Amino acid sequence: MNESEAITKALKNRRSIRAFRPDPVPEGVLNDVLETALLAPSWGNVQPYRVAVASGETAKEIATDLTDRFNCAAQIQRAGILAKLGALMKGGVKPDGDYNTVMKYPPELGARYRETGVGLYGVLGIERGDKQARHNQMARNFSFFDAPTALFIFCEKSLGAYGPLDTGIFIQSLALAAEERGLGTCIQAALATWSSPVKARFDIPENYRLLCGVSIGYPADHKVNSFAPQRRPLGELLLKPKT
Numbered sequence: 387m388n389e390s391e392a393i394t395k396a397l398k399n400r401r402s403i404r405a406f407r408p409d410p411v412p413e414g415v416l417n418d419v420l421e422t423a424l425l426a427p428s429w430g431n432v433q434p435y436r437v438a439v440a441s442g443e444t445a446k447e448i449a450t451d452l453t454d455r456f457n458c459a460a461q462i463q464r465a466g467i468l469a470k471l472g473a474l475m476k477g478g479v480k481p482d483g484d485y486n487t488v489m490k491y492p493p494e495l496g497a498r499y500r501e502t503g504v505g506l507y508g509v510l511g512i513e514r515g516d517k518q519a520r521h522n523q524m525a526r527n528f529s530f531f532d533a534p535t536a537l538f539i540f541c542e543k544s545l546g547a548y549g550p551l552d553t554g555i556f557i558q559s560l561a562l563a564a565e566e567r568g569l570g571t572c573i574q575a576a577l578a579t580w581s582s583p584v585k586a587r588f589d590i591p592e593n594y595r596l597l598c599g600v601s602i603g604y605p606a607d608h609k610v611n612s613f614a615p616q617r618r619p620l621g622e623l624l625l626k627p628k629t
């Protein structure tokens with residue numbers, strides 16, 4: 387196989403992994419993935435990204451903090467107005483991430499977003515009305531779907547769209563390098579909803595913002611990992627010339 391086929395193979399085989407085996411990722415393998423991802427292009431080669439690697443006890447602590455916040459926020463959503471105010475006053479629950487992770491999708495994109503959610507819950511056998519099961523599945527984001535390691539990806543704040551663009555290219559490079567080494571990844575905006583648990587444990591330069599997390603580890607043999615949402619057809623991608 388020539389090199390370009392290897393890239394296509396990794397692109398085709400990579401998918402978001404949402405169930406991991408507990409086996410740790412050897413430090414040498416993880417460093418190799420990160421160094422390979424550093425080959426990604428960036429505007430002016432400035433590489434405006436930094437990564438906080440959380441494994442072992444640190445990963446467990448961050449997962450506990452994030453899961454507590456998520457469960458608490460969900461409880462508040464269900465509670466009456468007074469309970470809501472009381473809980474919010476206590477603090478720690480309101481998202482304190484650097485970016486807004488709760489989007490209102492435009493109708494053109496919203497349909498696909500909902501379809502993807504329906505597909506994921508369908509694979510898991512979760513009924514549309516089963517709020518508790520949906521909550522539990524959502525909550526698994528915050529314990530990294532049991533991955534032994536979570537990467538928290540930070541992006542320099544002053545480059546407008548080009549900081550997150552460069553960082554996105556880096557993240558996809560990382561996901562493909564991981565795939566090639568038998569590792570699975572899940573890129574997760576959810577992991578940027580609260581940034582304080584990560585910021586409390588890593589030395590983050592003041593000008594860096596938490597863009598997202600990436601759970602990384604060896605994929606478990608679980609039906610959720612068979613979910614492969616379709617891509618739009620080429621004809622829908624291409625913009626039509628003016629007539």
Ligand SMILES: Cc1cc2nc3c(=O)[nH]c(=O)nc-3n(C[C@H](O)[C@H](O)[C@H](O)COP(=O)(O)O)c2cc1C
Nearest residue numbers: 400401402502527573574575576577598613614615
């Ligand atoms: C920027 C970004 C944020 C994402 N956030 C989440 C997330 O918070 N939780 C999750 O389970 N998947 C998340 N995903 C994974 C997407 O749902 C997934 O990439 C998409 O459905 C396509 O599926 P595939 O990655 O399996 O090809 C995210 C992906 C990207 C690129």
